[in-house]
Amino acid sequence: xxxxxxxxxxxxxxxxxxxxxxxxxxxxxxxxxxxxxxxxxxxxxxxxxxxxxxxxxxxxxxxxxxxxxxxxxxxxxxxxxxxxxxxxxxxxxxxxxxxxxxxxxxxxxxxxxxxxxxxxxxxxxxxxxxxxxxxxxxxxxx
Numbered sequence: 001x002x003x004x005x006x007x008x009x010x011x012x013x014x015x016x017x018x019x020x021x022x023x024x025x026x027x028x029x030x031x032x033x034x035x036x037x038x039x040x041x042x043x044x045x046x047x048x049x050x051x052x053x054x055x056x057x058x059x060x061x062x063x064x065x066x067x068x069x070x071x072x073x074x075x076x077x078x079x080x081x082x083x084x085x086x087x088x089x090x091x092x093x094x095x096x097x098x099x100x101x102x103x104x105x106x107x108x109x110x111x112x113x114x115x116x117x118x119x120x121x122x123x124x125x126x127x128x129x130x131x132x133x134x135x136x137x138x139x140x141x142x
Contacts, residue, residue: 062115097122
């Protein structure tokens with residue numbers, strides 16, 4: 001086995017770094033192409049994400065996290081923690097499924113609240129999730 005010089009290791013490290021960057025770019029482009037081709041099936045949505053997206057869809061002018069929590073409690077009878085809702089919102093923002101649409105003045109003169117709304121991609125992903133659920137339910141009940 002021949003020893004490798006520091007220069008060889010540096011070249012190898014640079015090559016590895018370039019390969020990783022290329023793979024990331026390729027995967028980002030392919031994901032974007034899938035969205036543009038309406039094949040959102042590659043985006044898996046969790047139950048929490050669907051619940052938050054659905055709450056936002058019911059309020060097209062924007063809704064704050066606390067109101068999303070209240071809506072989920074009313075619709076499902078479950079009481080998720082506010083931190084869980086915030087974490088889900090952050091994940092949905094990273095996926096570009098929702099965006100911050102502004103800030104509303106809080107009732108009672110409290111702290112201003114950040115409002116969220118669906119993006120076009122978020123709308124498509126939610127529609128697709130609904131159609132898949134309908135197809136699965138229809139197949140199961142047939």
